[in-house]
Amino acid sequence: MNTLILGSGGREHALAWKIAQSRLSEKIFIAPGNAGTRSLGTNLPIGVNDFDHIKTAVIEHDIDLVVVGPEDPLVNGIYDYFQQDKILCNTPVIGPSKAAAMLEGSKDFAKDFMFRHQIPTAAYLTVDVNNLSEGMDFLDRLSPPYVLKADGLAQGKGVLILDQLAEAKAELKSMITDAKFGDASKKVVIEEFLTGIECSVFVLTDGTDYVILPDAKDYKRIGEGNSGLNTGGMGSVSPVPFANTEFIKKVEKLIIVPTIKGLQSEGLIYKGFIFFGLIQDGGNPKVIEYNCRMGDPESESVIPRIQSDLLELLIAVGNNTLGKHKIVFDERYTATVFLVSGGYPEKFEKGKVISGLENMNNCIVFHAGTAKDIENNAIKTNGGRVLAVTSYGYSLRQALNNAYANAENIHFEGRYFRNDIGFDLGAR
Ligand code: AMP
Numbered sequence: 001m002n003t004l005i006l007g008s009g010g011r012e013h014a015l016a017w018k019i020a021q022s023r024l025s026e027k028i029f030i031a032p033g034n035a036g037t038r039s040l041g042t043n044l045p046i047g048v049n050d051f052d053h054i055k056t057a058v059i060e061h062d063i064d065l066v067v068v069g070p071e072d073p074l075v076n077g078i079y080d081y082f083q084q085d086k087i088l089c090n091t092p093v094i095g096p097s098k099a100a101a102m103l104e105g106s107k108d109f110a111k112d113f114m115f116r117h118q119i120p121t122a123a124y125l126t127v128d129v130n131n132l133s134e135g136m137d138f139l140d141r142l143s144p145p146y147v148l149k150a151d152g153l154a155q156g157k158g159v160l161i162l163d164q165l166a167e168a169k170a171e172l173k174s175m176i177t178d179a180k181f182g183d184a185s186k187k188v189v190i191e192e193f194l195t196g197i198e199c200s201v202f203v204l205t206d207g208t209d210y211v212i213l214p215d216a217k218d219y220k221r222i223g224e225g226n227s228g229l230n231t232g233g234m235g236s237v238s239p240v241p242f243a244n245t246e247f248i249k250k251v252e253k254l255i256i257v258p259t260i261k262g263l264q265s266e267g268l269i270y271k272g273f274i275f276f277g278l279i280q281d282g283g284n285p286k287v288i289e290y291n292c293r294m295g296d297p298e299s300e301s302v303i304p305r306i307q308s309d310l311l312e313l314l315i316a317v318g319n320n321t322l323g324k325h326k327i328v329f330d331e332r333y334t335a336t337v338f339l340v341s342g343g344y345p346e347k348f349e350k351g352k353v354i355s356g357l358e359n360m361n362n363c364i365v366f367h368a369g370t371a372k373d374i375e376n377n378a379i380k381t382n383g384g385r386v387l388a389v390t391s392y393g394y395s396l397r398q399a400l401n402n403a404y405a406n407a408e409n410i411h412f413e414g415r416y417f418r419n420d421i422g423f424d425l426g427a428r
């Protein structure tokens with residue numbers, strides 16, 4: 001079985017690492033990949049939205065299965081592109097159809113879907129240029145803080161949480177009338193603010209049956225104590241201590257089952273990962289967001305905890321036979337610490353030589369923003385989020401200690417990582 005993985009981050013390295021362990025795996029291709037994925041397969045210099053070149057690669061390399069890492073190609077319809085092509089239609093794409101990917105591609109679509117299927121989520125109103133004054137009235141009736149979400153994809157930057165009513169009103173106007181987030185904020189979802197701890201739950205589905213993957217929590221802010229700017233993710237842990245069996249059972253009954261049944265009843269084809277961003281509100285789960293893919297940096301702690309053969313499960317998704325499979329977890333904890341470039345998520349430099357990777361013990365290093373400098377036989381930084389260091393432990397503290405001991409041994413100019421991953425879960 002030859003697999004093509006689309007993407008270039010730590011999530012895609014983790015997928016390649018796991019698929020490479022399958023007895024069914026022959027060749028792995030990653031487009032475009034990074035310096036880490038090179039050691040597991042062949043990197044192809046093709047962008048994730050370049051469907052025509054992806055098609056050529058699938059034919060040339062005899063690809064049997066395509067796993068899509070990021071949301072962009074899914075929202076742009078890569079699933080449908082394969083389905084509608086005479087040559088590609090028999091090659092399964094792991095991901096939802098374009099229509100179902102709207103669960104991530106449009107916050108308004110996702111909220112409407114949840115209300116249609118009685119899936120617990122925050123109260124909301126969607127506003128555009130035609131009902132802006134209704135939006136202002138809705139804000140008047142909410143209590144602070146105020147949550148404003150650009151409807152479309154905005155590279156993770158489209159959510160504003162504001163303490164002052166006047167500021168919320170000004171931002172709402174700026175999002176809609178000044179296109180603060182471009183077309184993504186032509187429509188804005190105003191939401192009731194929910195208080196509680198967040199966690200992420202992942203499901204792999206063939207559209208009918210599903211398996212629930214290990215849960216995780218990610219740390220989005222650049223600074224310790226969850227301070228400072230939002231990032232693509234500074235670390236993650238799995239499992240989440242408060243997400244016990246009873247909580248996950250509630251998630252399954254109130255959220256997972258109605259979501260999959262809802263997709264089915266509306267004829268929305270979904271054969272891939274569903275990411276449920278949840279908040280525990282008074283012991284009960286509510287959906288903060290859907291994503292139509294695995295999370296990053298959650299994948300770097302979730303995938304190492306899957307003991308089952310992931311490739312076998314992905315093939316079953318393609319064949320509609322997932323119901324015949326069970327998923328087995330590694331019972332240990334995992335913790336992931338992200339090493340990032342100095343200055344990230346604002347201005348940062350690339351091309352710094354990375355050293356120390358040969359001295360790793362008790363950890364897995366997943367590459368994200370790295371590139372191989374073949375001429376100088378060096379690995380260099382090539383992005384803001386550079387490397388994810390994941391370790392196992394019999395306790396969360398042990399997993400974190402192992403990950404930190406290794407993170408300390410990796411060096412590059414400007415290296416930064418948060419020292420408090422897991423801090424709010426009683427681990428440190
Ligand atoms: P989203 O892109 O929808 O996941 O939102 C980004 C982040 O904003 C979430 O991870 C939460 O931390 C926060 N957030 C979003 N919606 C709400 C809400 N209704 N109440 C509280 N926090 C929220």
Ligand code: GLY
Pocket residue numbers: 218232233291294295296297298
């Ligand atoms: N960690 C959040 C995301 O992948 O969107």
